[in-house]
Amino acid sequence: MNEYSDSKYPASFTRRRFLQGTAAMAVLAGLGRLAPAYAWQQTGNLVAQKTVSGNTDIFDLTIDHTPMDIGGRSANPITINGSIPGPLIRMQEGREVMLRVTNNLSESTSIHWHGILLPENMDGVPGVSFPGIKPGETFVYRYPVRQSGTYWYHSHSGLQEQLGHYGPLIVDPAQPEPFEYDRDYVVMLSDWTYDDPYHVLANLKKAEGYYNYQKRTTGDFFDDVSSMGWGPAMDKWKMWGQMRMSPRDILDVTGSVYTYLINGLPSGSNWTGLFRRGEKIRLRFINGSAMSFFDVRIPGLKMTVVAADGQNVEPVPIDEFRIGVAETYDVIVEPDGDRAYTIFAEAMDRSGYVSATLAPREGMTAPVPELRPQPVERGMKSMGMDHDMMGHGDMNMDMSSQNTMDQDSMQMDMSSNSGEMDHSQMDMSMEQGGSMDSASKWVLQDRKISHGPDNHGAGAAMVSPNPMNRMDDPGIGLENVGHKVLVYNDLRGLHPWPDQREPQREIELHLTGNMERYMWSFDGEKFSEVDGPIRFHHGERLRLILVNDTMMDHPIHLHGMWMELENKHGNYRPRKHTLSVKPGEMLSAQITADAPGDWAFHCHLLYHMKAGMFRVVSVA
Numbered sequence: 001m002n003e004y005s006d007s008k009y010p011a012s013f014t015r016r017r018f019l020q021g022t023a024a025m026a027v028l029a030g031l032g033r034l035a036p037a038y039a040w041q042q043t044g045n046l047v048a049q050k051t052v053s054g055n056t057d058i059f060d061l062t063i064d065h066t067p068m069d070i071g072g073r074s075a076n077p078i079t080i081n082g083s084i085p086g087p088l089i090r091m092q093e094g095r096e097v098m099l100r101v102t103n104n105l106s107e108s109t110s111i112h113w114h115g116i117l118l119p120e121n122m123d124g125v126p127g128v129s130f131p132g133i134k135p136g137e138t139f140v141y142r143y144p145v146r147q148s149g150t151y152w153y154h155s156h157s158g159l160q161e162q163l164g165h166y167g168p169l170i171v172d173p174a175q176p177e178p179f180e181y182d183r184d185y186v187v188m189l190s191d192w193t194y195d196d197p198y199h200v201l202a203n204l205k206k207a208e209g210y211y212n213y214q215k216r217t218t219g220d221f222f223d224d225v226s227s228m229g230w231g232p233a234m235d236k237w238k239m240w241g242q243m244r245m246s247p248r249d250i251l252d253v254t255g256s257v258y259t260y261l262i263n264g265l266p267s268g269s270n271w272t273g274l275f276r277r278g279e280k281i282r283l284r285f286i287n288g289s290a291m292s293f294f295d296v297r298i299p300g301l302k303m304t305v306v307a308a309d310g311q312n313v314e315p316v317p318i319d320e321f322r323i324g325v326a327e328t329y330d331v332i333v334e335p336d337g338d339r340a341y342t343i344f345a346e347a348m349d350r351s352g353y354v355s356a357t358l359a360p361r362e363g364m365t366a367p368v369p370e371l372r373p374q375p376v377e378r379g380m381k382s383m384g385m386d387h388d389m390m391g392h393g394d395m396n397m398d399m400s401s402q403n404t405m406d407q408d409s410m411q412m413d414m415s416s417n418s419g420e421m422d423h424s425q426m427d428m429s430m431e432q433g434g435s436m437d438s439a440s441k442w443v444l445q446d447r448k449i450s451h452g453p454d455n456h457g458a459g460a461a462m463v464s465p466n467p468m469n470r471m472d473d474p475g476i477g478l479e480n481v482g483h484k485v486l487v488y489n490d491l492r493g494l495h496p497w498p499d500q501r502e503p504q505r506e507i508e509l510h511l512t513g514n515m516e517r518y519m520w521s522f523d524g525e526k527f528s529e530v531d532g533p534i535r536f537h538h539g540e541r542l543r544l545i546l547v548n549d550t551m552m553d554h555p556i557h558l559h560g561m562w563m564e565l566e567n568k569h570g571n572y573r574p575r576k577h578t579l580s581v582k583p584g585e586m587l588s589a590q591i592t593a594d595a596p597g598d599w600a601f602h603c604h605l606l607y608h609m610k611a612g613m614f615r616v617v618s619v620a
Contacts, residue, residue, distance in 0.1 A: 048087035056096045056142075059089055061111070063133075063165065064104035070192055071259045071266040077164030077192075078105065078155070084264045085188050085288060086153070086167025093148040093174040099141040101133060108132040108157055111141070112559070112600075113169065114326060115151040115310055115577040118143040120597025123559055125156045128598050128616055132157060148173035149310025150284040150328045152188070159197035161606055162290040164264075166190065170284065171310070178494065179306050179315065181332055182279040187356065189296075189323070189345050191258040191289040201607050204252055205518040211254045249515060249551065250375060250476060252607060253291045255352025260292065262345065262356045270365060271356040273343075281333050281358065282306075283343075287323045290606040293348035293553060293580075295322050295478060298358070299369060301341050303331040305486060309576040314492040319483035322348065322475050324555035324580030326604040329486075333358070340364035348477065348553075350374040375477035460512040460524035463549045467586035471567050475553070475582060488587075489567045491574035497564060499592045500571065503543035507534065511581060511603070511613070513550040518611055520550075520603065526612025533618035534601065536593035545588045548581045554608065555580045558617065560599040563589035578604060593619050 051058045066079040080086025091097050103109045110132050112124040122143045126132035133139040148171045155165035168186045193200060203210045265271045275281050283303075287294060297303075297320040305316040307330035315332075323329055335341055340359035346369075347353060355368050474485035513520040520526070536542065544563065546556060557578045564573040566588045573590065581587060596619050603613035 046081070046083050046087045048081065048089045050090075053098075056098050057091065058098045058100065060100050060102070061086070062102045062104060063109050063111075070261075070264075071268070073194060075192075075194060078109075078160055079164060080167055084164035084166075085190070086165075088186060089153065089167065089169045091145045091169070091171045093145050093171055096142065096144050100138055101141065102138040103133040103135055106135055108134050109160060109165070110155055110157045111153050112156040113141070113151070113153050114557075115149075115328075116143075116169070116171075117146055117560065117562075117595070120560065120595070120599065123599065125559065125600045128600050145171055147171060147310065149307055149312075150186075150286065150330050151310050152286045152288055152326075152328070154288065156600070159201070159290075159606060159610065162191075162193065162197040162200075164192070166288040168284070168286055168288075178312060179332060180280060181282040183273070183275060184282045184284070185273040186263065186284045186286065187273075187343060188263050188286045188288050189292075189294050189354065190261045190264070190287075191253070191292040192261055193253075193257050193259070195257060197290075197606075200253060200257065201610060204607060205611075208516045208518075209249045211252065211256050212249055250349035251292060251347065251351070252552070252605070254349055255347055258292065258347075258352060260289075260294075260345065260347065260352050260354035262343070262354050265356075267353070267355045267368070272362055272364070273356070273358050274362070275335050275358060275360060277336060277338070277360065279334075281335065283331050283333060285321075285323055285329045285331065287325050287327050289325055291325065293322060293324050294345040295320060295348060296343070296345045297369075298333060298341050298343055299367075301333050301335060301358075303333055305490070306330050306332055308491050308574055309578060311575045312494050313574055314494060314572075316486060316490045317484065318486045318490075320478070320481065321486035322478060322580075324553065324578065324604075325606075326555050326557055326578040327576075327580065340366040342366040342368050344369050346371060348475070350477065372477070460510070460514070460521070460549060462551065463510075463512075464547065464584050467547050467549075467584055469587065470582045470585040471587065473582065488565060488574075489569075491565065491567065492569040493572045493574050496571040497562075497573070497575065499541060501541040503541050503590055505537075505540060506543045506545055508545040508547065509534075511546060511548045511550055511554050511556070513552070513608075513613070515551070518607075520608040520611045520613035522613065522615055527614040528612065530615065533598065533616040536591070536617055536619045538593055538596050538619050540593050542591055542593065543588055544591055545586065546579065546581050547586045548583055551583045552605075552608075553580055553582055554613070555604040556602070557604045558591070558599065558601050560595040560597070560617075560619075561591055561593065563591055565589050595619055 048059045048061065061080050063078065063080055064082075065076050066082050067074065067076050068079075069075070070077070077084050089099070099111070101111055108126065110124045110126050110130075113122075120129050122141050123129040124141070130139075151169040151171065153167055153169050154161045168188050170186070259266055263271050273281065273283070285296060303318050303321070305313065305318055305321065307313060307328075309328055321329055335358055338360055340357050342365075343356040343358065345354050350371050350373065353371060357365055359366075471488040473479075474487050478485045510523050512522065512524045521529075543566075548554060555578050562575040562577065563579060565576050565579060566573060576589075579587065579589060599617045599619065601615045601617045602609045605613075
């Protein structure tokens with residue numbers, strides 16, 4: 001792909017002081033990191049220092065290689081101001097920000113401000129919105145801050161993100177928040193490899209499931225024969241063979257090569273967030289990893305989700321949540337007593353974990369849970385099928401002849417290649433139910449997809465016969481855990497968004513791939529193969545439909561605009577910048593195309609993006 005391609009809190013620390021902006025909370029940058037003394041706060045956290053000029057807050061960032069110890073081994077990561085993650089950048093809604101970024105690397109670099117709404121030329125995607133930052137140069141990002149919440153920043157150059165080029169970003173709101181808390185911590189999750197990231201990518205291209213050491217065996221096949229019968233077991237075996245992958249390929253890159261980090265530190269370093277009895281603690285979880293989904297829980301402590309992707313939501317009490325790459329979740333916890341709690345982030349495939357601690361004093365620890373068993377394998381829903389479709393002889397996974405739009409119920413003008421539809425004449429008169437609007441009733445219907453991938457060749461090894469709504473599904477490995485796991489249908493915005501127009505146009509995109517060849521794409525075409533951008537009309541209201549025809553979860557990120565996830569909450573759709581789409585799933589989001597220019601749109605699994613799962617959205 002081209003190149004778009006004393007550590008205790010002071011006694012005076014209070015919620016009031018936090019809201020006044022006098023207390024700095026940040027990511028713990030780790031031991032032995034190089035940073036000037038003024039940058040270290042009393043909590044031992046590194047915060048980007050700013051200067052103020054009128055209504056403009058100015059930050060200076062330097063990108064370089066810095067030798068350091070990571071998990072007991074020497075490493076030479078890419079750092080920002082001498083640390084990984086980079087320093088916490090804390091902005092203020094309603095002000096302007098200037099970020100002066102100096103590149104001390106021997107190659108070009110960039111910073112993308114993930115989830116931040118800004119002018120096209122400030123978005124930081126080389127080859128799409130700006131040329132990149134050449135070695136020895138300083139680039140000045142400058143834009144008004146028009147939102148608040150928890151976000152992050154990272155390189156959009158090559159595979160630099162895997163090498164440590166990322167950091168947290170908080171925008172403090174102009175108005176008081178709708179929930180209370182006393183302390184505030186960033187908990188930034190990431191994955192680190194001592195291997196050259198390009199060597200990792202080469203291995204993924206070399207062999208399907210290269211880093212998966214838990215594949216199915218002949219014994220597993222005969223277990224299927226015993227439980228399902230010979231015919232269905234053979235059908236299942238053929239389907240996996242046709243898809244050129246193992247049903248136990250859950251994450252492409254696993255704990256066999258990754259060291260998992262919290263705030264740049266492995267479990268043994270015991271990052272600790274301090275609290276006093278009776279306090280409410282805000283934990284801002286950011287998944288800044290390259291390839292890893294995490295399942296997060298704090299045994300013995302209930303969490304209340306109050307924000308997703310920087311946007312406030314109706315509080316949701318939960319015990320665990322899955323966080324896809326690039327997503328953020330803010331939770332409130334209320335630890336009690338003179339005891340410690342373990343923050344436990346388990347890789348989705350159970351190949352590893354990272355832990356940290358909440359405690360009233362430094363040096364305290366709590367029991368660390370054992371890794372749960374690896375999920376046995378992906379099931380029928382992940383294939384876009386149900387069990388009734390099994391046992392019917394040879395299963396043809398190419399659904400081009402089966403899944404055409406019902407022309408009696410929906411009239412549309414289909415363009416032959418883009419999956420676009422004119423819905424000005426669409427009949428939305430469905431059954432009334434509760435307070436849901438027509439768009440919500442639409443998304444809950446058994447709607448067939450309009451087209452398969454435009455390219456049914458090597459770029460689309462599988463096409464889901466019957467993709468479905470999976471927003472009540474916690475995901476593989478979390479189906480029967482016995483406690484409350486966050487699902488997308490739990491997310492409800494606090495109020496309807498300003499643009500209440502019904503979408504008049506739809507764009508349907510299929511997430512496609514070939515695991516054996518390690519090819520990833522939209523509609524069967526890699527970025528290098530497409531003729532032009534996906535076109536949004538400036539000012540229009542449209543519906544984006546995502547259909548996952550692969551057996552992998554994909555976190556899909558749109559730059560420059562919000563995606564309003566069409567879940568069960570009608571006009572109270574949650575706004576997200578990244579949507580994690582499960583295998584065999586179809587979901588949709590409404591978008592107001594209010595940002596002129598060219599914007600990146602891609603899977604946020606770094607190696608998937610590099611292998612072709614990237615497009616440009618042009619708003620004009």
